[in-house]
Amino acid sequence: MEIKLKDGGNFKINSYQKDSFEMIIPLNKVYDTAILMSQNNVSHAKIIDDSIGNGNIIYEFETVKMLGFETKMVDENNVSIRFTFEERSEERF
Numbered sequence: 001m002e003i004k005l006k007d008g009g010n011f012k013i014n015s016y017q018k019d020s021f022e023m024i025i026p027l028n029k030v031y032d033t034a035i036l037m038s039q040n041n042v043s044h045a046k047i048i049d050d051s052i053g054n055g056n057i058i059y060e061f062e063t064v065k066m067l068g069f070e071t072k073m074v075d076e077n078n079v080s081i082r083f084t085f086e087e088r089s090e091e092r093f
Contacts, residue, residue: 001013001014001015001016001047001048001049001050001051001058002047002048002050003016003021003023003042003045003046003047003048004045004046004048005036005037005041005042005045006040006041006042006043006044006045007036007041009036009041011023011033013047014080016047016059018059018087019084019085019086019087020082020083020084020085021047021082021083022080022081022082022083023080023081024074024078024079024080024081025078025079025081026077026078026079027073027076027077027078027079030071030079030081033081034069034081034083037066037069037083038066039064039065039066039085042061042064042066042083042085043061043062043063043064044060044061044062044063045060045061046059046060046061047059047060047061061085061087062087062088062089063087063088063089064085064086064087064088065085065086065088066083066084066085067084067085067086068083068084069081069082069083069084070082070084
């Protein structure tokens, strides 16, 4: 699976739920990745299932508010990072 952000950037993800998604990234990319996962860039982002090569959209976020993220060490060079959001209607912003 991958997430396609509003700015066109793509990231491989390990899992997603309606209000969050998780990926494994290099430890030295945590800050840069967190910046890319801004409220504006994740609003209307798409979760795409690329397992059979057809790029099927399996979820599309509405307008979101980022609640935060948490990291866990995977090994000495990589972390698992979970971003959590709250979906909101456009007029609540």
